[in-house]
Amino acid sequence: RKTIPFMIVVLIAATIHFTVLVMIPMYFIATAKPFGKKVMIFLILLLLAVVFLEPFVATMEDVLAETAYSGATEQFAQDDGVNPIRVLVMAVTPIIAFFGRKILERKADAFINICINMSVICASIYFLGVFTSGILVGRLPIYFEIYNLILLPYLLKECFTRESSKIMFGLCTIGFLGFYYLQMQNSYYVSEFTGILSGWRG
Template structure:
């Protein structure tokens, strides 16, 4: 079996171990007592992904990142002379130089450190806020996000993962600090600036007027797709994505596949079905996750009609919240018996998607 299958076997093994050892305890989260995984066990569950990520070869942007890292100066003293010569994402370059000054020219350790930071961000948030941590990690894997981002677009995902840990700032409405964090993270990947207006849109109850206006904007973007595409092509000039224009990628980009969009839209659709229950519970975390899910689905729909490479990369800032939302929906919208069936159906559906994506689309298994 390949590593792409072994990682799913590992998650299944963790499920069996968890049911046997029960490394779960009660702790206070958002003002309520909840059952949560022990932090060490939560780390162990995610560790194989980090290790595998550090050992990857020739997947996606890996070689480009490796070449870029090896060409960086290795002395900390060069930080202040080299970084100013970089036009975009100076924060990522600075971080890479700092890492290289510590570990030397080892690209394996470099990938390990970046993946460890990303993984730690996910572990912290999912362990604290998800009602089913292991299911959240399974969804992250079976959705192929771990490959699309940790093995491929690691610079943008580093920004997305760091902003994901700012969920507490958003929940507590500490806007100034949240914006400062976003501005700092945007030095790693400029697309992180998208989060600043979204911080305010996602506040409030699920499916509120602001999210409905966002949906209206999505509909208008689709109706006037030609004009919207022209605006996009102008917007990406002198950004991280301007190579899409110079290399002719933009013209050949046929958008995100409908199948992938449908998969990412499932939590949003379930939230619409269970809207009455979500509003009744008025759980601030779930309200936030629902609104984030709506933003994610909206952007994915737009990317289906415009650019999968540009617009299709933006929802990662919001789709990570889906893996908190979906387990909660299963456990709270449905009865206990129905929830067990829904868990099985969800696992089966995501495994099917994983197989189709890995075998049919990417030819990896």
């Protein structure tokens, strides 16, 4: 909750990549109570953005007009958006957190609460990316996705019994390996440094 230092760091980072400015409004959601009023308002606004997509895109185009992303929203018509499978995968963590929220409330871990909100934000923006652009909107969740790496193992340990936790660990491991395998299909890896696996196809 060191708001001013956080804002300064974000503004400095924005000189490298403009999209990091998304962290400023998300800061106030991340520090809110998980699944509380602020988070619910954010989700409602996101749904409204999907419903009123055309004026929303026009607004984004105006905001980005003087930046390096000028004209990027034109890609919306050509880009097929974020793959729904990615949204489903990223929704796993916040869904578990939602059903285990009473347990998590008793734990009252401030950092885990931030991770929960970041996870919700991640899945929500990916959801928006399904209807807009996987190239532009679909890249924003990268700022939030890393929190899932902390949160998911914690949830599997704290929100399940010992036996069910083992089963969930196994299912999640298989599921995520399958997901990342699908991502590697028809992709190429070219190492300019070593040349190893140059032209390899997944």
